[in-house]
Every structure is written in structure tokens, then in C-alpha cells.
Amino acid sequence: SKSIKDLVAEAKYLTGQGVKELIVIAQDSTYYGLDLYGKRMISELLNELSKIDKIEWIRLHYAYPANFPKDLIETIKNNPKICKYIDIPFQHISDNMLKLMRRGITKSETIEFVETIRKNIPDISIRTTFLVGHPGETKEDFKELVDFVEKYQFDRVGVFTYSEEEGTHAAVAMKDNIPQKEKERRSAELMELQQNISLANNQKRVGQLLKVIIDSVNEDEIIGRTEYDSPEVDQEVLLSNAQNKEVKVGDFVNVRILSAQDYDLIGEIS
Incomplete structure (x- = not known):
């Protein structure tokens, strides 16, 4: 370091x-x-x-x-x-999978952590990632994961399907026993759920005045980001009246959110 x-x-x-x-x-x-x-x-x-x-x-x-x-x-x-943003890769939630993945944490400890951080920082944006189709993941394990995501409504979620990597503990000690088609089905189910969660979370932003950093400026549109989104991996704020404003990349502006999409916000510079 x-x-x-x-x-x-x-x-x-x-x-x-x-x-x-x-x-x-x-x-x-x-x-x-x-x-x-x-x-x-x-x-x-x-x-x-x-x-x-x-x-x-x-x-x-x-x-x-x-x-x-x-x-x-x-x-x-x-x-x-x-x-007010943090990227916390939970990877899974069932005790069976957390143990197999050697995450060093239990389901109850993970839930306690999520509830503690949200109690202390109510407006925190949590980005997380999950791995589905890992050797040993049962239908019951996956159901626990779906229920966890549905209950805790994370702001940003990425889902990856397991693929064997030479030399890793999973590759050495476990058989890749879940068909690729089933891995992809589980990933699609989780991402469809998250798409609905993301839209609902975004709709709560409509009407709010948010500080936005300008990431790109061109003739057709200006694109920015709130503090709740990291560049390139998270959603953006699309500015509808930007052509009337003199802004450049790196500027901070106050933006009124007018409408919401699944993974983006639409706003105007206030």
C-alpha cells in the first residue's frame, strides 16, 4: 500500500x-x-x-x-x-453458499450489517454484486438470495454466473455441477427483479434537487451523475434543458429530477 x-x-x-x-x-x-x-x-x-x-x-x-x-x-x-455510496460485494446470502465461498461472514451478520449501515446513513446508496451458479448452490440457496434482494432493495446490483477458474479453491475442491443454462436462468431472474427495484428507487428521486457532476457534453445531450453513482458502472442523469446552459465536463450543477427510467434519471439544470 x-x-x-x-x-x-x-x-x-x-x-x-x-x-x-x-x-x-x-x-x-x-x-x-x-x-x-x-x-x-x-x-x-x-x-x-x-x-x-x-x-x-x-x-x-x-x-x-x-x-x-x-x-x-x-x-x-x-x-x-x-x-453516500459504497460498493460492497455480498456475493450471496445463504449460509451454505457463504461457507462454500469462504466469505468469512454469515447470513445473520450480513443482514445486521445492511440494517446497521442504513440505520446510520439512511440515504446511502449500496452497490453490490452476486455470484449465481457456484458449485453447491441449490434451488433453496438461490431462493434465499432472491428473497434477500427483494427485501433489501439495493440501489445497484451486478450479477455474475460462476465459471471455473484454474487454481481457485472452488475449481480444485468442487465440481462445476450446475448447467450453464440454469446459471443463466438464475442470473436473468435476479436481474429482472433488480430492474423493477431500480425503477422504483429511481421514481422516488423524481422532484428532488440533486447535485450532479457533468461527465460528457455534446450537441445532443449532456450527461451527468449524482453522488449515488460511480462512473461507467452505474446509472446517469440525462439533462433535458442542457442546451440552454453553459456547462463543461467536471462542473457541478444542481439538477431537478423530472422523470425516471429503469437505470437512468431525466432532469433539468436548476
């Missing part, structure tokens, strides 16, 4: 190139600091980065729920520069 001092210096350099949004990313960002300082220091890193004047948004990617630092919830809640 790089030291906090080095990362702050790198961030200051990026602001000199016009950068206003930082994405802090690691295989598991909650482990930051253990190798350098002997303890988890992700909150300290985020707080130091937030002191840089020209940085307006800091976004955290890949924070696994097992052993999630409690102080990180407080940092996201209380620091206005930290986006």
Missing part, C-alpha cells in the same frame, strides 16, 4: 489536472493500513483526502462486509465530501 502522505500528494497532483472526484479502490479497501500502520486506517485516509480544497467528492469501492470497521460508517455519515 501507499502511505497516507503519498496518497494525499498524489491526490493534490490530480487536482492540479482538474480532478474533483476521487475513487478510492482496492481489493478490500477496509484493510487499508494494516500492512503499513498495523491497524485499519481507511477512515483516516478518507478524512485526510477530504481536506484537499479542490476535491468535492470521494467515493469508496470494494469494501467487504466481513470485519467492516465501525468508524468507517461514521466517516461516511459525517464527512460531507465522502459520497
Whole structure:
């Protein structure tokens, strides 16, 4: 890992190139600091980065729920520069699958984590990913996963089908025993459910005034993003009256949300 001092210096350099949004990313960002300082220091890193004047948004990617630092919830809640957004790859929810996947967390602990973070940060946007068709996933396991997604209504969801990778624990210890067609059926069922959830979540945004960063500008349309969405992987805000406004990439504008689609919002600059 790089030291906090080095990362702050790198961030200051990026602001000199016009950068206003930082994405802090690691295989598991909650482990930051253990190798350098002997303890988890992700909150300290985020707080130091937030002191840089020209940085307006800091976004955290890949924070696994097992052993999630409690102080990180407080940092996201209380620091206005930290986006109310977190990417937490849950992967599954049934105890059987969490054990087979060696996730280091149980179903009840996962649910407790989701409820805790939402209680503390009610407007948090949770992105997550799930893996279906992993060796040993029964119909009952998959049903538990569907029920979990339906109950907790995550903001952003990605679904992957299992494929054997040479050298991994699953490839060595388990037989890839679920037909590809069934893997794809499970993936499609989960994504169809999520599509409906996403539309319902988006419809709740209609009428709201949101801060939006401009990602692209062309003759036909201007595209932006809220703090609840990461670039390239999440949804966008399509601006309907942008042709009347002088905006450029990297600008922050206030946008009134006019309507919602499955995976995008339609708005006008206020």
C-alpha cells in the first residue's frame, strides 16, 4: 500500500489536472493500513483526502462486509465530501453458499450489517454484486438470495454466473455441477427483479434537487451523475434543458429530477 502522505500528494497532483472526484479502490479497501500502520486506517485516509480544497467528492469501492470497521460508517455519515455510496460485494446470502465461498461472514451478520449501515446513513446508496451458479448452490440457496434482494432493495446490483477458474479453491475442491443454462436462468431472474427495484428507487428521486457532476457534453445531450453513482458502472442523469446552459465536463450543477427510467434519471439544470 501507499502511505497516507503519498496518497494525499498524489491526490493534490490530480487536482492540479482538474480532478474533483476521487475513487478510492482496492481489493478490500477496509484493510487499508494494516500492512503499513498495523491497524485499519481507511477512515483516516478518507478524512485526510477530504481536506484537499479542490476535491468535492470521494467515493469508496470494494469494501467487504466481513470485519467492516465501525468508524468507517461514521466517516461516511459525517464527512460531507465522502459520497453516500459504497460498493460492497455480498456475493450471496445463504449460509451454505457463504461457507462454500469462504466469505468469512454469515447470513445473520450480513443482514445486521445492511440494517446497521442504513440505520446510520439512511440515504446511502449500496452497490453490490452476486455470484449465481457456484458449485453447491441449490434451488433453496438461490431462493434465499432472491428473497434477500427483494427485501433489501439495493440501489445497484451486478450479477455474475460462476465459471471455473484454474487454481481457485472452488475449481480444485468442487465440481462445476450446475448447467450453464440454469446459471443463466438464475442470473436473468435476479436481474429482472433488480430492474423493477431500480425503477422504483429511481421514481422516488423524481422532484428532488440533486447535485450532479457533468461527465460528457455534446450537441445532443449532456450527461451527468449524482453522488449515488460511480462512473461507467452505474446509472446517469440525462439533462433535458442542457442546451440552454453553459456547462463543461467536471462542473457541478444542481439538477431537478423530472422523470425516471429503469437505470437512468431525466432532469433539468436548476
